[in-house]
Amino acid sequence: MRNMSDDHTHVREFFTARAAGWDSRFPDDGPAYAAAVAELGLRAGDRVLDAGCGTGRALPPLRTAVGPSGVVMGADLTPAMLQAAVDAGRDRQGQLLLADVSALPVRSRSLDAVFAAGLIAHLPHPTENLRELARVVRSDGTLALFHPIGRAALAARQGRQITPDDLRAEPNLRSLLAGSGWRVISYVDEDDRFLALAVREG
Numbered sequence: 001m002r003n004m005s006d007d008h009t010h011v012r013e014f015f016t017a018r019a020a021g022w023d024s025r026f027p028d029d030g031p032a033y034a035a036a037v038a039e040l041g042l043r044a045g046d047r048v049l050d051a052g053c054g055t056g057r058a059l060p061p062l063r064t065a066v067g068p069s070g071v072v073m074g075a076d077l078t079p080a081m082l083q084a085a086v087d088a089g090r091d092r093q094g095q096l097l098l099a100d101v102s103a104l105p106v107r108s109r110s111l112d113a114v115f116a117a118g119l120i121a122h123l124p125h126p127t128e129n130l131r132e133l134a135r136v137v138r139s140d141g142t143l144a145l146f147h148p149i150g151r152a153a154l155a156a157r158q159g160r161q162i163t164p165d166d167l168r169a170e171p172n173l174r175s176l177l178a179g180s181g182w183r184v185i186s187y188v189d190e191d192d193r194f195l196a197l198a199v200r201e202g
Helices: 004-016 030-038 059-066 079-087 126-135 151-157 170-178
Strands: 047-051 071-076 095-098 111-117 137-147 182-190 193-200
Touching: 030 059, 030 111, 030 137, 030 193, 047 059, 059 071, 071 079, 079 095, 126 137, 126 170, 170 182, 170 193
Parallel strands: 047 071, 047 111, 071 095, 111 137
Antiparallel strands: 137 193, 182 193
16 A cells, blocks of 8 residues: 555656646636636635645636635645746735645635645545545535546546546545535536535534
């Protein structure tokens, strides 16, 4: 069994190799990110974290949603992805943190929402990691698990089949989130987007 440092090394290597060209590979995803952020129901002055922010594509719509009085943070494990976010000017939209979602440098119950694009497939310990996201969000705060294409389209792009143990399959995800302090309130898996919204329990 791999230990956590091995998981981190693998994730960093994967994304470091792809960071510089990441945005150019997916140039048309912007509207999908903006639409997903809109469904979080953020208000002016809210505090939100983009967990596993990558090149920061969600940061501009998150900033728009919370306004100048709100707080936007983006956390990622891979320095090269954060550098790509800086190179794209997205550090002006929020504070970038070199941080692991298993141990966020964020106070408990201090946020209104967490946005996470493409994160769940890269979590080494999904239950514990989602519990850490719950820790930093207030009661009734919101989590958005997003991907700009659905599970079937992503599998086809990657040349693989969807398997019953896919964490993002609705029954699996509902169970996983329920065991991590979240309650799913909506689930959409269409060709042009995947979006599961959950509310923090307790």
